[in-house]
Amino acid sequence: MSAPAPAAPSTATTAPATRVLEFTDVARQFPDGTVALEGVHLTIDRGEFVTVVGPSGCGKSTLLRIASGLDAASAGTARVDAQRIGYVFQDATLLPWRSVKKNVELLAELHGMSKTATNQAALDAIELVGLRGHEKKLPRALSGGMKMRASLARSLTLDPDLFLFDEPFGALDEITRERLNDELIRLFVTKGFGALFITHSVSEAVYMSTRVLVMSGRPGHIVESFQVPFGPDRTPELRFTPEFAKLAGEVSHALREGHS
Amino acid sequence: MTATLPGQTTPSEETAVTSTLESPTAEAVATGTTPAPVVRRRRGRRAMNLALPVVVFAALIGVWYAITYLVLDPGRRFLMPAPHTLITDALLDPTITEKVWPALGRSIVVTFTGLAIAIVIGMLWAIAMSQSKAVESSLYPYAVALQCIPILALVPLIGFWFGFGFPSRVIVCVMIALFPIVSNTLFGIQSVDRGHHELFTLHKASRLTRLLKLQLPAALPAIFAGFRISAGLSVVGAIVGDLFFKQGEPGLGILLSNFSSRLQGAPLFFTIVVTAALGFAVFFLFGWLSKLVVGSWYDQSRDR
Numbered sequence: 143m144s145a146p147a148p149a150a151p152s153t154a155t156t157a158p159a160t161r162v163l164e165f166t167d168v169a170r171q172f173p174d175g176t177v178a179l180e181g182v183h184l185t186i187d188r189g190e191f192v193t194v195v196g197p198s199g200c201g202k203s204t205l206l207r208i209a210s211g212l213d214a215a216s217a218g219t220a221r222v223d224a225q226r227i228g229y230v231f232q233d234a235t236l237l238p239w240r241s242v243k244k245n246v247e248l249l250a251e252l253h254g255m256s257k258t259a260t261n262q263a264a265l266d267a268i269e270l271v272g273l274r275g276h277e278k279k280l281p282r283a284l285s286g287g288m289k290m291r292a293s294l295a296r297s298l299t300l301d302p303d304l305f306l307f308d309e310p311f312g313a314l315d316e317i318t319r320e321r322l323n324d325e326l327i328r329l330f331v332t333k334g335f336g337a338l339f340i341t342h343s344v345s346e347a348v349y350m351s352t353r354v355l356v357m358s359g360r361p362g363h364i365v366e367s368f369q370v371p372f373g374p375d376r377t378p379e380l381r382f383t384p385e386f387a388k389l390a391g392e393v394s395h396a397l398r399e400g401h402s
Numbered sequence: 403m404t405a406t407l408p409g410q411t412t413p414s415e416e417t418a419v420t421s422t423l424e425s426p427t428a429e430a431v432a433t434g435t436t437p438a439p440v441v442r443r444r445r446g447r448r449a450m451n452l453a454l455p456v457v458v459f460a461a462l463i464g465v466w467y468a469i470t471y472l473v474l475d476p477g478r479r480f481l482m483p484a485p486h487t488l489i490t491d492a493l494l495d496p497t498i499t500e501k502v503w504p505a506l507g508r509s510i511v512v513t514f515t516g517l518a519i520a521i522v523i524g525m526l527w528a529i530a531m532s533q534s535k536a537v538e539s540s541l542y543p544y545a546v547a548l549q550c551i552p553i554l555a556l557v558p559l560i561g562f563w564f565g566f567g568f569p570s571r572v573i574v575c576v577m578i579a580l581f582p583i584v585s586n587t588l589f590g591i592q593s594v595d596r597g598h599h600e601l602f603t604l605h606k607a608s609r610l611t612r613l614l615k616l617q618l619p620a621a622l623p624a625i626f627a628g629f630r631i632s633a634g635l636s637v638v639g640a641i642v643g644d645l646f647f648k649q650g651e652p653g654l655g656i657l658l659s660n661f662s663s664r665l666q667g668a669p670l671f672f673t674i675v676v677t678a679a680l681g682f683a684v685f686f687l688f689g690w691l692s693k694l695v696v697g698s699w700y701d702q703s704r705d706r
Binding site: 211227248 | 701
């Protein structure tokens with residue numbers, strides 16, 4: 143799935159086999175003249191968890207929409223070399239008339255997977271996100287955190303190479319959010335997909351990622367990039383280490399700099 | 403036919419008193435450990451909820467009796483026959499019921515045939531409009547026209563073209579019942595959550611998949627609201643069609659017209675009650691169906 147890029151010639155050279163996303167000088171101008179993105183360069187490989195932090199309205203969501211193909215770049219090249227893309231929206235976007243199991247099966251159905259494969263993929267995904275025993279429940283009976291798990295499970299059925307997250311935990315309370323952070327890290331380590339994660343929480347960004355990008359708005363561009371030195375075995379205690387605080391401080395600083 | 407005056411209401415009032423006494427007992431048993439004052443207060447409210455409708459109903463019947471026996475002189479009582487005469491002079495009179503029950507049956511057939519056709523046409527119409535703006539702007543005005551033109555004005559024409567039998571009655575029914583189904587289905591389909599649409603777009607769902615797996619299920623609550631309105635209207639349609647086309651096997655409309663022209667008060671009132679009951683029954687049938695189909699996931703309180 144690659145987003146059409148009408149304005150510029152394809153500059154993509156032979157990308158490494160594991161590269162799942164490559165943005166070269168991507169810009170997006172809306173019909174009303176607003177420039178949402180300008181000069182965005184970004185690459186993501188499998189096994190990389192890239193988080194974009196930035197203030198509201200800085201074009202983070204537009205970046206994600208271009209990566210998913212819901213929107214197209216107006217200049218530059220947006221290449222996505224992923225067979226399957228997982229997209230987790232801000233809202234869980236579960237269909238209220240379908241049970242948890244049926245909701246998790248939806249994408250597999252849309253992709254024309256066989257009945258038995260769909261069923262197995264759904265059961266596995268439900269197991270992975272810890273929703274066993276809730277398969278028959280309707281979304282209205284779920285808490286916000288459980289809805290998000292179901293939404294995550296729905297994308298997992300596709301076993302995506304690239305996962306896009308649009309502030310998925312923004313509406314959750316902090317405890318639920320931190321727990322889901324840990325579970326997502328665990329999923330990421332097991333599955334090894336490439337991830338592009340949008341958030342406005344610096345702490346979440348540093349905790350989750352292998353790389354943090356700071357974005358600034360009007361027009362949206364990436365002002366700084368931080369490699370995160372922590373390994374894959376992250377525990378909540380990490381948040382209280384001096385190294386974590388130092389990095390979070392640097393990201394916050396970059397965020398403020400870019401903002402002013 | 404003895405003049406009992408408003409005193410006749412006493413039995414109903416007795417029921418009211420009984421329920422005041424009985425229901426709180428059941429309540430107290432059910433709640434068991436609840437502290438006494440709370441129970442008493444709730445008892446009071448429960449009793450009011452049960453008693454008030456009964457009292458109002460009894461009062462209305464009382465007013466009815468008062469008009470019959472106090473306002474009307476004996477020679478004109480056919481204008482408003484006393485409530486109990488609906489039973490004695492109509493429900494228990496085989497010469498009347500042998501006309502009313504078959505007529506009810508025929509009106510039910512017309513109502514449901516008309517409603518079924520209206521549902522099929524209305525939904526297809528709305529689905530067609532939902533798939534393309536051009537189709538919507540070319541077809542929606544006619545749906546509105548259907549709602550704005552007094553169908554009664556067209557009824558003679560329908561008789562003129564299609565005769566005065568069953569088909570014409572059904573056509574009247576369909577025309578009256580169609581609009582709420584069209585507009586509600588269209589509204590339901592167009593109100594689908596944007597996030598859900600994007601989810602389907604993202605995964606390259608075809609139009610048909612989107613319609614079947616997203617738009618129609620999401621529209622069901624609105625569609626059923628339309629069915630419920632149309633169900634009531636199709637009863638009206640069946641009666642109106644009947645009233646106009648006074649040929650062929652009589653339905654309730656023809657009976658109403660016959661009884662009134664023969665000044666048969668009690669049978670007329672009885673037929674009116676039967677007609678009203680049909681309307682209620684059809685309305686509640688669809689209310690129940692709606693609850694059955696979408697009640698588990700759709701929060702009804704949102705549109706009240």
